[in-house]
Amino acid sequence: GVGYDSVDVDACSERGIALTITPDAVRRPVASSVMALMLALAHRIPTKDRLTRQGRWDDRIDHMGVGLTNRVLGVVGLGNIGTEVFRLAAPFDMKFLATDPHASPELAGQLGVTLVDIEELMSTADFVCICCALTDETRGLINSAKFQLMKPTAFFINVARGPIVDQFALVEVLQNCAIAGAGLDVFSEEPVEVHEPILQLDNVIVSPHAIAWTD
Secondary structure, three states, X not given: OOOOOOOOHHHHHHOOOOOOOOHHHHHXXXXXXXXXXXXXXXXOHHHHHHHHHOOOHHHHHHOOOOOOOOOEEEEEOOOHHHHHHHHHHHHHOOEEEXXXXXXXXXXXXXXXXXXXXXXXXXXXXXXXXXXXXXXXXXXXXXXXXXXXXXXXXXXXXXXXXXXXEOHHHHHHHHHOOOOOEEEEOOOOOOOOOOOOHHHHOOOXXXXXXXXXXXX
């Protein structure tokens, strides 16, 4: 993988142990998992699956999906994975925003991405996707104040690391329908306990930090 936050890098350095990551191996699978979650949320696939299984055919009119054309995709982190997300999303005719203090303006321009600060991204995007690494700089980056900026129709996706997000704040906005829903492959504590409030919500799609595990 690419996340080395669980490795004691200082201890490796002291002992002369090399540490490497495999960005080429995960770039496409993680980016495609973002698309999978975005499409599943937009088309309300889990809800429609439940309606069909429960014989609630006539309730389908109450669960209209969301078209992607001209919607705003906002990605936090314009690294290998964030860049690949935008490449995959290009045919959907969305508007692209990204926030990343280390991003290349030239690369952003090539992708048709507008670089903005995180407050503008959170308040403007219809889909907010977390694709950055977990560092001292990003730990707790997405907190209650950031979630309050989001539109009530917006969706939140995290395929990066759980501690980047204040999970209690995320649960609160989801419970209050302050945002439309979320797709999560990562959690503040893993494995996530089955009694955790985040798992009790119908407007959340969850995966056990394995959505990008493909052949």
